[in-house]
Amino acid sequence: MSATVLDGKKIGRVIEEELNHRIINLQSKAIIPHLAVVIVGDDPASHVYVRNKEMACERCGIKSTRIDLEGDISEKEILDTVHMLNSDNSVHGILVQSPLPEGINESLVTDAISPQKDVDGFHKMNLGRLVQGDSSGLLPCTPAGIMKILESSDIDLSGKNALVIGRSRIVGMPMSILLAQRGIDATVTIAHSRTKNLQDICREADLVVAAIGRPEFVKSEWIKPGATVIDVGINRVKDSSRKSGYRLVGDVDSDASNVAGNITPVPGGVGPMTIAMLMSNTIMATENQSK
Numbered sequence: 001m002s003a004t005v006l007d008g009k010k011i012g013r014v015i016e017e018e019l020n021h022r023i024i025n026l027q028s029k030a031i032i033p034h035l036a037v038v039i040v041g042d043d044p045a046s047h048v049y050v051r052n053k054e055m056a057c058e059r060c061g062i063k064s065t066r067i068d069l070e071g072d073i074s075e076k077e078i079l080d081t082v083h084m085l086n087s088d089n090s091v092h093g094i095l096v097q098s099p100l101p102e103g104i105n106e107s108l109v110t111d112a113i114s115p116q117k118d119v120d121g122f123h124k125m126n127l128g129r130l131v132q133g134d135s136s137g138l139l140p141c142t143p144a145g146i147m148k149i150l151e152s153s154d155i156d157l158s159g160k161n162a163l164v165i166g167r168s169r170i171v172g173m174p175m176s177i178l179l180a181q182r183g184i185d186a187t188v189t190i191a192h193s194r195t196k197n198l199q200d201i202c203r204e205a206d207l208v209v210a211a212i213g214r215p216e217f218v219k220s221e222w223i224k225p226g227a228t229v230i231d232v233g234i235n236r237v238k239d240s241s242r243k244s245g246y247r248l249v250g251d252v253d254s255d256a257s258n259v260a261g262n263i264t265p266v267p268g269g270v271g272p273m274t275i276a277m278l279m280s281n282t283i284m285a286t287e288n289q290s291k
Contacts, residue, residue, distance in 0.1 A: 003229070003260040004153075008145070008269040011152045012276035016060050019283050023061050026286055033286040034063040035093040035119065035278075036085050040078060040104070041071030046097050053095075056275045062282055065091070075104050079112050086114045092286040093119035095278070098170075116289055119281040122169065130177055138281050143175040145273030146209065146230050147184075153262060155228055161204055162186040165218065165251070166211035171232055175209055198222075210251035220255035228262040232270050 026033060035057055039050050050066065057064035067081060078096070085094045094117045100106050110118075115125040121140040129137050150157065162179045166172035167190050179186040186207065191198055202208060202222040210218050211232035223229060233251030250266035257263050264270055 003257045003263040005257075006149050006153050006228075006230075006262055006264045006269060008149060008264055009272040011149055012145070012272035014152075015148065015273075015276040016056065016279055019060055019279060022283050022287065026283075026290065027061070029290065031286065031290050032063050032090075033061075033093075033282055034065065034091050035095065035282045036065045036067060036088075036091045037095045037097060038067045038069065038078070038081055038085075039097045040069045040073060041101050043099065046099070050097055052271075052275055053278060056279055057282075060279050062279065071101050073101075075108070078104065078109055082109065082112045086112075086117065091117065092289055093117055093282040095120050117285055119278055119285055121174075121281065127169065127174065130174055133181060135178060135181060138285060139178075139277070140170060140174045141277040141281065142171050142211075142232060142270060142274045143178050144280075145270060145277045146175060146232075147178050148277070149230065149264065149270070149273055150207075150228070155207075155262065157184055157186040157207060160186050160206035162188045162207040162209070163191060163202055163205035164188060164209045164211070165191045165198070165202075166209075166213075166232075167192045168211065171209075171211040175211070179207075179209075208252075212251050214251055215249045216251070216253045218252040218256070220253045220259050223252075223256050223259045225259055226261035227259075229256055229260045229264070230270065231264050231266050234266055234271060 037050055039046055054064050085091050094113045096109055110122045111124055113123055115123045118126055118138055121138045126138045164172050164176045176188045176190050180188045199222045203224050205224060207228045209230040213233055215235035215237050229252055231250035231252040235249050236246045237249055239247040248267055
């Protein structure tokens with residue numbers, strides 16, 4: 001058995017293309033969608049992510065402004081930057097790239113962003129709407145992208161057992177809420193570092209969403225035959241056979257593709273969908289601010 005590969009890059013490009021008529025409509029009103037990305041410090045992975053977002057903006061016709069701040073900057077200076085962008089009416093979306101340097105309160109910075117410009121979907125007001133069952137607003141990009149993958153791939157989850165491994169506010173918790181919402185109707189289990197008998201729980205799951213940042217943590221023998229596996233992780237592991245000296249792996253053992261019915265690749269699965277949903281959120285934010 002070989003799993004069907006859920007091509008996030010392909011699905012993401014379709015989503016970006018579908019934004020085109022909305023962008024043209026905004027441009028006809030002399031409105032240029034504008035995303036501002038704040039990056040603090042020199043984390044190499046963060047710079048790669050930001051560049052990918054910039055390239056997506058270029059593809060879509062979204063103006064992108066990048067604000068680089070020194071790694072030793074104070075929390076107040078980061079907040080001042082956010083407040084400045086909040087008050088700039090030409091900026092429709094604000095994203096502060098994670099992770100922030102040690103000692104900076106990420107939740108405080110996130111909640112300083114205007115909820116109307118919170119294209120990451122992490123502001124407590126936007127997360128609160130989601131908890132109330134309203135998924136029509138600015139949703140966290142990775143969970144929203146995963147839902148689009150499942151929808152585009154015609155994977156029916158009604159009454160099925162879904163396991164989300166990881167309980168972060170960025171992926172795990174909002175993911176569990178989206179899967180349990182009316183119309184999707186999965187039965188959701190959230191697993192974390194204190195979960196006992198994880199392997200047994202995993203073997204009962206029709207859908208596994210792995211989002212813990214531990215390379216190849218979920219073993220192929222944990223996967224229920226025919227299950228759908230969404231691998232959110234992207235980890236660098238040393239590999240002397242590669243010119244770069246490393247290779248990228250997910251949170252799920254690559255051999256899981258021999259057991260699962262559907263699986264996202266790493267890279268090329270969830271990552272491109274996260275960026276596509278960021279573009280979608282930016283257009284939604286622009287439209288909402290232009291009414």
